[in-house]
Amino acid sequence: MPSDLTKVELSNLDKILYPELKITKGQIIEYYIKIAPKMLDLLANRPLVLTRFPNGIDKEGFYEKDAPMGTPSWVKTTKRFSETANRTINYVVCNDLDTLIWIANLASIEVHMTLGQVNSFEKPDLVFFDIDPEPPTSFDNVVEVALLVKEKLQSLGLKSYVKTSGKKGLHVVLPIIPKYSFRQTREFVHQIGKHLASESPLVVSQFSRTKQPGTIFVDYLQNSHGKTMICPYSLRATSEATVSTPLDWHNVKKGLKPDKLNIFTVPKSEKNPWENLTKNRQKLEVN
Amino acid sequence: MVKSSEPRISKRPIWSGRVTIGLVNVPVKLFTMIFDKSVSFRFLHKQDGQPLKYERVCIKEDKVVPWEDIVKGYEVAKNQFVVFEKEELKAARPESDQRIRIDKFVDFLSVDPIYLDKSYVLTPDKSEDAYSLLLNALHGMGKAGVGRITLRTKEYPVLVHVYKGALVMTTLRYAYEVADPSKLEELKDLKEPDKGQLTLAEKIVSDLSGDFDITEYEDTYKEKVDELIEKKLKGETIVVTKPVKEEAKELMVALQETLKQLKKK
Secondary structure (H helix, E strand, O other): OOOOOOOOOOOOOOOEEEOOOOEEHHHHHHHHHHHHHHHHHHHOOOEEEEEEOOOOOOOOOEEEOOOOOOOOOOOOEEEEEEOOOOEEEEEEEOOOHHHHHHHHHOOEEEEEEEOOOHHHOOOOOEEEEEEEEOOOOOHHHHHHHHHHHHHHHHHOOOOOEEEEOOOOOEEEEEEEOOOOOHHHHHHHHHHHHHHHHHHOOOEEOOHHHOOOOOOEEEEOOOOOOOOEEEOOOOEOOOOOOEEOOEEOHHHOOOOOOHHHOEOOOHHHOOOOOOOOHHHOOEOOOOO | OOOOOOOOOOOOOOEEEEEEEOOEEEEEEEEEOOOOOOOOOOOEOOOOOOEOOOOOEOOOOOOEOOHHHOOEEEEEEOOEEEEEOHHHHHHHOOOOOOEEEEEEEEEHHHOOHHHEEEEEEEEEOOOHHHHHHHHHHHHHHOEEEEEEEEEOOEEEEEEEEEEOOEEEEEEEOOHHHOOOHHHOHHHHOOOOOOHHHHHHHHHHHHHOOOOOOHHHOOOHHHHHHHHHHHHHHOOOOOOOOOOOOHHHHHHHHHHHHHHHHHHHO
C-alpha cells in the first residue's frame, strides 16, 4: 500500500466475508472509507467493542473488547473498568480515518460503542432507547413505537435522534450533558417506556414480558456501565449487509424498509441526519 | 561494483580427454561455459549478522553425525531404505575412459532443443590441427556429432556441435527423462481451425517475425536486486513499496476522496 495514503497494511482484500452477496473485505474497507466523513465524529473519543468475522458472517464471529495483540502503536487505546465485564478492558478508540481502516481490515464488520466517552465513562452522554420487536411484529409497528418515543420526548422539550438498528429494530438516541449516572438514564428510559405501555398495547416496558409475541420492548437495560450500542453507520452481520443507518425523523414512517439501507445504498446518500448530534447535548429532566 | 559483467571461462578445465570418431582422435579440454546468475542469498543470524552453517543431524538422536558414520540410503517406500556402502556404489559406476565417443553425425537443427541440457566448451589440447578440422567440417555441413561421455560418476548422451567458432559439447537428457505430451487427453481431439482464422493467425505470426536475439531479454528482478545492493552498500535505506493490486486501486480512489473531504472540515 502506498504509505502516503494510509498507515494500515491492508490484507486479504479478496476474502469474501458476506458469502450470499459475495462481498469482500476490500469492499467492506471501501465502505468504511466512504462513510468515514460522517461516522468519525460520532465515534470520536468513545471506547469501542468490535465484532470480528475473520471467516465471514456465516462462520462464528467474536467480540473483541480488548485491543487485539499486534495493535499498532499509533492506534489509540484506553483502559477502563467495565462493570458489565467486571474487569479492566483496554478499549480501542477511533478518532481518525487510519484507525477506522485498521478496524475494518481486522474484519470487524460490526463496531459497537459505549454510551459514555473516554473522559466521562461513568457519566453517559447518550441515552439509548432500543426499540426491539418480538415477532410477529411488522416494521410499521416498530416505526409507530419509535414515533411515540419521539413525541413523548418532544413533549418534555427534548430533541431525539433515530437510526435503524440494522436488524429488526430502531434506536432512538438522546444526546445529553454528561452529568447523570447510568442508573439515572436507565430509570429515565424505563419511565418513558412505562408511560408508553400504559398508552399503547404494542409496547412492553418490563423485561419479564419481552418474549411476549407481537410486542415491542423499549429496552432501557442497555443504559448500563460498559454496555454498548451498535455504532451509527456500522455494518451488521446480516445476509443483506445492512447498515445501522441514521435517519431524519420525517423519513421514519410506514413503509420504511430497513433492509434497503445497506453497504451499497447508504454511502450514496448525501444526508447526514446526525450531523449536529454531538453539538446538541441536553439536560435530562429526571423524575 | 556488484554489477555482473559477462561471465568468463575459467583457465582450469574440468575434464580433459579426446573426442573419438572411429579411429580418429581429437584431444580436447572441457570448460564450464554456463553460469547460473540468478540472485542467491545466504542465511544469516539476524542478531549478529553471521552466516549459518548446515549440519547433518540424526532425527532420532538429535545429534550431528560425522561423515565417517554416514551411508547412503535409497528410499524404496516411505521411511524404508535400502542401504549402500560407498564401495558398493563405486563398483556400479561407469569407468571414465577420458573419451567423448561419437557414434554418428546428424543435422544439428534436427535435434529437438527439449533434449539439450548443459553446454561445455571444448578447446584443443596440444593438437590444434585435428580440432580445427573437426570444427570446420561440422560448421560447413551444419552437422553435429552424437555420442556419449562419462563425467565424474555419470554417463551422458552428448551432442558435439559448433557455437561461435568453438566446438561445444552439450549433454542431453535421456529419453526416459522427458514426458511425451502427445499422450495428454487435452490434446487428443483438438479441432481443425477455421481456414480464415488460420490465415489471420499466420498473418499475425509473420508480422511479428524477426531474428532471434537473446539479449532482448533482461533479468529485471536481478537488476532490481543489484540496484538495491548498490544502495545498501552506500548506506541508503530501502523503502519497501508493495505493488498496488487491482482491487486495492478502487480502495485508494475512495481513500483519496475521503481524505479530501476530511481536510475540508
